[in-house]
Amino acid sequence: MDILLNAANAALHLAHDLRRDVEVGLLLLGPPHPPRFVRLEGFRLRNYQPDIRSNAALVRRALVDASRIERESSPGVFGSQANFDEALDRFGPAFVYAKESGKDIRQASLPADATFVFSDNEDLATTEEQALTERGALVVGLGPLALHTDHAIAILQNELDRRRV
Amino acid sequence: MDILLNAANAALHLAHDLRRDVEVGLLLLGPPHPPRFVRLEGFRLRNYQPDIRSNAALVRRALVDASRIERESSPGVFGSQANFDEALDRFGPAFVYAKESGKDIRQASLPADATFVFSDNEDLATTEEQALTERGALVVGLGPLALHTDHAIAILQNELDRRRV
Numbered sequence: 001m002d003i004l005l006n007a008a009n010a011a012l013h014l015a016h017d018l019r020r021d022v023e024v025g026l027l028l029l030g031p032p033h034p035p036r037f038v039r040l041e042g043f044r045l046r047n048y049q050p051d052i053r054s055n056a057a058l059v060r061r062a063l064v065d066a067s068r069i070e071r072e073s074s075p076g077v078f079g080s081q082a083n084f085d086e087a088l089d090r091f092g093p094a095f096v097y098a099k100e101s102g103k104d105i106r107q108a109s110l111p112a113d114a115t116f117v118f119s120d121n122e123d124l125a126t127t128e129e130q131a132l133t134e135r136g137a138l139v140v141g142l143g144p145l146a147l148h149t150d151h152a153i154a155i156l157q158n159e160l161d162r163r164r165v
Numbered sequence: 166m167d168i169l170l171n172a173a174n175a176a177l178h179l180a181h182d183l184r185r186d187v188e189v190g191l192l193l194l195g196p197p198h199p200p201r202f203v204r205l206e207g208f209r210l211r212n213y214q215p216d217i218r219s220n221a222a223l224v225r226r227a228l229v230d231a232s233r234i235e236r237e238s239s240p241g242v243f244g245s246q247a248n249f250d251e252a253l254d255r256f257g258p259a260f261v262y263a264k265e266s267g268k269d270i271r272q273a274s275l276p277a278d279a280t281f282v283f284s285d286n287e288d289l290a291t292t293e294e295q296a297l298t299e300r301g302a303l304v305v306g307l308g309p310l311a312l313h314t315d316h317a318i319a320i321l322q323n324e325l326d327r328r329r330v
Contacts, residue, residue: 002216006171010319015286015311050313051167121180143323144330146180148215151319154175158308158320165309 003120003149004028005052005059008040010153013050018042019157026059027087037082038062039090044076085131091115095137097129098156100146102139105159111138116156118149168285168314169193170217170224173205175318178215183207184322191224192252202247203227204255209241250296256280260302262294263321265311267304270324276303281321283314 004026011024024040038059040048049055062071062079070080070090082090094111098118102108117124117132124132142155169191176189189205203224205213214220227236227244235245247255259276263283267273282289282297289297307320 009313010316013313013316015313143326145326147319147323148174148178148180150315151175151178151322154312154316154319155323157316158312161308161310 006150171315267306
């Protein structure tokens with residue numbers, strides 16, 4: 001859970017505000033009730049802190065009694081049941097998959113309004129990579145060393161920030 | 166404390182190892198017993214986790230009964246009393262100060278074996294900036310938006326990783 005919450009922080013937090021144009025999807029495939037999918041909408045979030053302990057409570061509330069129909073358990077926090085393929089399709093193309101062997105992001109042409117896909121501390125399964133390939137995902141690398149997910153996301157956001165200036 | 170521990174994680178952690186060539190200095194100027202200085206040596210650390218809760222215990226132990234003489238409270242974790250100037254001088258030049266208005270790091274010529282200085286969620290005080298200026302610090306910016314310290318450090322490490330390849 002901490003890995004996901006740190007990743008969400010890197011995607012959403014600026015020093016003194018949230019990135020209101022960011023949506024985050026957290027896919028929980030571990031016990032007790034997989035698959036669970038939590039979606040965070042930056043422009044609707046309230047009370048979303050840099051402190052992952054308080055965010056954990058918000059995310060846990062979204063996991064309770066989740067059904068296939070998405071439900072907003074607190075402002076900007078949506079819980080549902082969805083597997084990997086379904087989670088991808090709720091965000092929709094264009095997909096960009098961050099993987100060490102990918103094309104260097106500084107040289108990559110990135111689609112506008114993309115869905116960026118990161119694994120946690122384990123690589124994606126072969127079937128999950130296939131789902132991305134079938135959806136035409138661009139594969140990008142962020143640097144020469146394998147990093148924690150939250151640090152990789154911070155580097156991605158920096159690259160996007162620089163292109164938007 | 167969480168800000169410092171997240172910053173230390175960004176400086177030290179790779180996906181599956183620690184950056185053994187990194188030293189981290191955490192300066193605690195808040196109550197109850199300022200100033201406290203904790204130094205982490207990547208190549209000596211044991212049991213240093215991605216989970217900041219377990220690292221908090223290591224750092225807290227280094228804060229107990231700190232004197233001006235540095236003491237290793239657990240492998241690779243050193244506690245002492247030191248103010249901002251003293252903390253700088255324990256690491257020594259060359260200094261690089263990360264600040265939003267600085268020269269873009271991608272264009273900056275960076276010294277080998279530098280000491281990189283980051284503030285927490287508040288900017289450095291004027292006297293602290295003066296201490297850096299007196300020591301000839303290069304001022305670099307990491308991107309167009311103000312970020313949390315840990316995310317800024319992840320971006321710095323990525324830039325250094327790319328130059329070392």
